Amino acid sequence: MSILKTAEFVSPGHPDKTCDQISDAILDAHLREDPDARVAVDVAGGHGGVFVTGEVTSKAKNVDIPGIVRRLAGEGELVIRLSEQSPEIAGGVNSGGAGDQGIMVGYATSETPEFLPLEYVLARNLNHFLYNRWPFDGKTQVTTQDGKIQTIVASFQNAPRQELLAAVQQWQQNQSHASSLEVTTYHINPAGDWQVGGFAADAGLTGRKLAVDNYGPRIPVGGGAFSGKDPSKVDRSGAYMARKIAVDYLKKQQANEVFVCLAYAIGYDQPVQATAIIDGREEPIKGYDLSPNGIINFLQLKRPIYETAARLGHFGHKDTPWH
Numbered sequence: 001m002s003i004l005k006t007a008e009f010v011s012p013g014h015p016d017k018t019c020d021q022i023s024d025a026i027l028d029a030h031l032r033e034d035p036d037a038r039v040a041v042d043v044a045g046g047h048g049g050v051f052v053t054g055e056v057t058s059k060a061k062n063v064d065i066p067g068i069v070r071r072l073a074g075e076g077e078l079v080i081r082l083s084e085q086s087p088e089i090a091g092g093v094n095s096g097g098a099g100d101q102g103i104m105v106g107y108a109t110s111e112t113p114e115f116l117p118l119e120y121v122l123a124r125n126l127n128h129f130l131y132n133r134w135p136f137d138g139k140t141q142v143t144t145q146d147g148k149i150q151t152i153v154a155s156f157q158n159a160p161r162q163e164l165l166a167a168v169q170q171w172q173q174n175q176s177h178a179s180s181l182e183v184t185t186y187h188i189n190p191a192g193d194w195q196v197g198g199f200a201a202d203a204g205l206t207g208r209k210l211a212v213d214n215y216g217p218r219i220p221v222g223g224g225a226f227s228g229k230d231p232s233k234v235d236r237s238g239a240y241m242a243r244k245i246a247v248d249y250l251k252k253q254q255a256n257e258v259f260v261c262l263a264y265a266i267g268y269d270q271p272v273q274a275t276a277i278i279d280g281r282e283e284p285i286k287g288y289d290l291s292p293n294g295i296i297n298f299l300q301l302k303r304p305i306y307e308t309a310a311r312l313g314h315f316g317h318k319d320t321p322w323h
Helices: 015-033 065-073 087-094 118-133 161-173 234-252 292-299 306-312
Strands: 004-010 038-046 049-057 077-083 102-109 138-145 148-156 180-188 257-264 273-278 281-284
Touching: 004 118, 004 148, 015 038, 015 049, 015 065, 015 306, 049 065, 065 077, 102 234, 118 138, 118 148, 118 161, 148 161, 161 180, 234 257, 234 273, 234 292
Parallel strands: 049 077, 148 180
Antiparallel strands: 004 138, 038 049, 102 257, 138 148, 257 273, 273 281
């Protein structure tokens, strides 16, 4: 039976990804001065305005939010509404517990060197390739059939259709991940060439590209977004640890695919669920400190490393400790 699998990716110039980057750049700026900063920042932007809101408890004194917004989004109206972290939430975190309830899904597969789903890797790599030529708003989508490229969708701002098609085909010829079927279907700027993109064309919001930030639509998503959250938030640190465990189990057991599920209750330091499904066989996870502080220390998460993850993707990069 023929199996079709599809995934998409969006460029750093996409409105949602711009908001993710602003949130994580603000987080990074706090962590540079105060590694213990508590940060939960959301950004909404579009049509000449940016709204920054959330909670920050930090000793950092030199965080230039207007400068960060100008660097990533350009000039425009800026509204900042930030308060300190709720004392009730802080109490649970200060004692070493999770800052919220949540479910985190980790995944690893042997089908690519990045241990990520093939269709997701192809969509992401194509997007990065095109963005290097057209550093604007853009989206890609790749459908595979039985491990081969069947359909490619690419829409990029300021990219003439014929030039964009030529670039897509150039990229495709160099792929070692997946050869193409005899006939590949292309949808290149399918609504026509376009010059108005980013915040000028649409609104963006932190955390709206959950499937892009995780593993594509084939893999379940726990629910919590990553960007703008310091590592005391298990939405982020737990998801990174789940990925690390999935990769470890994949290698140790020479498996084809591994799913990991971690679940937490607010204020408690140990997960209420920690299981791995290895090629369809479920077993409990052992041998890891899965407390929030244990994860933070093991993965060295108090460093200013998050804007890059928001820009390029959170998983599959060898220079990250959760790979």
